[in-house]
Amino acid sequence: MLHDSPPHNHLGVTQIRSSCASCSLRELCLPVGLNDHEIQLLGDIVSQKRKLYRGGYLYRSGLKFQSLFAIRRGFLKTCVLEEDGRQQVTGFHMTGELLGLDAISSEVHTCDAIALEDSEVCEIPFTRLEDISIIIPSLMRHFHKIMSREIVRDQNVMLLLGSMKAEERLASFLLNLSRRFSIRGYSESDFNLRMTREEIGSYLGLKLETVSRAFSKLQDENIISVKNKHILIKDITHLKLKMGNSSCIT
Amino acid sequence: MLHDSPPHNHLGVTQIRSSCASCSLRELCLPVGLNDHEIQLLGDIVSQKRKLYRGGYLYRSGLKFQSLFAIRRGFLKTCVLEEDGRQQVTGFHMTGELLGLDAISSEVHTCDAIALEDSEVCEIPFTRLEDISIIIPSLMRHFHKIMSREIVRDQNVMLLLGSMKAEERLASFLLNLSRRFSIRGYSESDFNLRMTREEIGSYLGLKLETVSRAFSKLQDENIISVKNKHILIKDITHLKLKMGNSSCIT
DNA sequence: CGTTGGGTTGATCCTCTTCAAACAGGGTGG
DNA sequence: CCACCCTGTTTGAAGAGGATCAACCCAACG
Structure with missing residues (x-):
């Protein structure tokens, strides 16, 4: 009616x-x-x-x-x-x-x-x-x-922008991507980034150099492997620790 | 008062x-x-x-x-x-x-x-x-x-958290409050904060000391006057410049 | 080829954080 | 009324984390 x-x-x-x-x-x-x-x-x-x-x-x-x-x-x-x-x-x-x-x-x-x-x-x-x-x-x-x-x-x-350090932000970002890829049926640990370091930095409130350094650091620690835009997450539990932990330690 | x-x-x-x-x-x-x-x-x-x-x-x-x-x-x-x-x-x-x-x-x-x-x-x-x-x-x-x-x-x-400096964040925050008070019929330049420095800092992604320093700086520059929680905006145009400008200069 | 856009890495600077001390205001109880 | 907190705030000095500036690398592509 x-x-x-x-x-x-x-x-x-x-x-x-x-x-x-x-x-x-x-x-x-x-x-x-x-x-x-x-x-x-x-x-x-x-x-x-x-x-x-x-x-x-x-x-x-x-x-x-x-x-x-x-x-x-x-x-x-x-x-x-x-x-x-x-x-x-x-x-x-x-x-x-x-x-x-x-x-x-x-x-x-x-x-x-x-x-x-x-x-x-x-x-x-x-x-x-x-x-x-x-x-x-x-x-x-x-x-x-x-x-x-x-x-x-x-x-x-x-929350990320307000309280996380560079490395935590990047870890959080990668885990977020990982989850979303996995939901869509792609590998959660092996994927290609579609965006540049500068775009990642802009999103995470960091400069591109800082993003690059954070990538390198995670790679040195053997948590991920980075080759240009290709990302391989080698130790996802460790990556999760990176994210949640230092906000606790700091 | x-x-x-x-x-x-x-x-x-x-x-x-x-x-x-x-x-x-x-x-x-x-x-x-x-x-x-x-x-x-x-x-x-x-x-x-x-x-x-x-x-x-x-x-x-x-x-x-x-x-x-x-x-x-x-x-x-x-x-x-x-x-x-x-x-x-x-x-x-x-x-x-x-x-x-x-x-x-x-x-x-x-x-x-x-x-x-x-x-x-x-x-x-x-x-x-x-x-x-x-x-x-x-x-x-x-x-x-x-x-x-x-x-x-x-x-x-x-945007604020991702790309502004401490002083810009605070300016932005004050202007936001100012506008919302003014919409509700209160003074846009003279109001009392309801939150502590720590809460402001938490919201703006800063430590309380940084917030306090930013307040003091704005006061030294004669843009606002701060007395505990009481805020008086003395030069709102200047405050607006503070917000929009340095993100441009930087 | 040389060019170009993106990426890495190093050195230095600056902002914000951290730690520390002192202070102000508002209660409360003596 | 004062002494005594307690919480919130201010301010200083030292330190860390990112930004900035600069050099260089690499892969794609005309």
């Missing part, structure tokens, strides 16, 4: 919907347990796919916000420009993650999203998403959890 | 329910433009008020999450305990702000919320909030903006 929300299936073209809904939207719908009709509703609004080449912008700071983006494949970074032109990396994002949440509040993007390798994303028009959230409450609840998880993630970074 | 007294006290006329909805829930419903029936719906779920004394816990890390809390009056901090027992402050929160958003994802509180002065909050059972979001889409949309704003806020802190 109240609020006769239309089903919103008037974009028509929906050939890729189920592959899109089931694959790249795993953040959004996998854990929700939708029925067929609901998946169709969701698939309808996620019709747009977008391909990005390395270095390409998904969106830029200052642009009007209209859609969230679910990463279908690839690797992106988000970064904000400071007034003086330098940039700080605020996050690295991989397959299955959702980008653009920060822009909902002001309806303007507050950061740039840039592909670190060739990538593909699904565009999710946000007002449409809100509309079907009303029809599919489980989707709405899941969306709230995703936003909340982003808050938790940011607070963990705040 | 009572620059902290509330300037316009337009509450108290109405009964508990709508005063709660119209005053302490300003984060939630003021900008939404609800009609009477909707305000009543909202007011119905926000029936619980809770009083906190200085030092009291609103919630603790590890507790099951059930409600968000809107601050009706007072001043709180949120902080996480690290494994070793020390704590890091993740935020300071004042009247009208919403607490507990980080707990939605895991349904367990990930931080402690502690009153820095006698405070009063409204409890908002979260599942009820989600339920009526379905009935009042404008409320849902507003809630999404609130969560998103929290993400933006955290990212700004990340």
Whole structure:
């Protein structure tokens, strides 16, 4: 009775919907347990796919916000420009993650999203998403959890930046990557970095030289092996100790 | 010396329910433009008020999450305990702000919320909030903006922690407080801190001595005047320069 | 080839931390 | 009222960790 929300299936073209809904939207719908009709509703609004080449912008700071983006494949970074032109990396994002949440509040993007390798994303028009959230409450609840998880993630970074030393930050960073790769079915101990030392440093609040030195130190201690962008974690327990311990010793 | 007294006290006329909805829930419903029936719906779920004394816990890390809390009056901090027992402050929160958003994802509180002065909050059972979001889409949309704003806020802190020097951090912190006081009708240049130097330091990723020194330096430069917890901003433009500039010079 | 962007490593400097001492203000109990 | 804490704060001096500056290496690529 109240609020006769239309089903919103008037974009028509929906050939890729189920592959899109089931694959790249795993953040959004996998854990929700939708029925067929609901998946169709969701698939309808996620019709747009977008391909990005390395270095390409998904969106830029200052642009009007209209859609969230679910990463279908690839690797992106988000970064904000400071007034003086330098940039700080605020996050690295991989397959299955959702980008653009920060822009909902002001309806303007507050950061740039840039592909670190060739990538593909699904565009999710946000007002449409809100509309079907009303029809599919489980989707709405899941969306709230995703936003909340982003808050938790940011607070963990705040913790890292506020109280860890260079080596602990790098250990924490590597373990975070490791976990995320492993969740996606890749090796948790053997992977390639997609970002430069400078980008890592920017994210961790360190200079690139410090990052490089920290890598070397971990390698000297035989905890990891570093060869350019290729990382091999040789002693993951020791690496975990590195992270949690010195904040305790110090 | 009572620059902290509330300037316009337009509450108290109405009964508990709508005063709660119209005053302490300003984060939630003021900008939404609800009609009477909707305000009543909202007011119905926000029936619980809770009083906190200085030092009291609103919630603790590890507790099951059930409600968000809107601050009706007072001043709180949120902080996480690290494994070793020390704590890091993740935020300071004042009247009208919403607490507990980080707990939605895991349904367990990930931080402690502690009153820095006698405070009063409204409890908002979260599942009820989600339920009526379905009935009042404008409320849902507003809630999404609130969560998103929290993400933006955290990212700004990340920026601060990642790239600013001690003095810039403190300047940034003071300006942030100033703005929030001013929004609430208090003086933007004359206020009392509710937190200790140690808590400020924890929030800014600095030691309390460094905070103290930075205060003294700003005072020596005649930009602010500090007397214990009482702050007087004497040259706000200069203070703003302090914040934005050195990150540029450096 | 030479060029270029990214990475490593060393030496020095600077900021913040650490340790230490002294101080101020607000209770409390005598 | 004072003496006596207790907590929070200020300030100084010494030390550590990162930043900065600079040189050099390496792999990719025209």
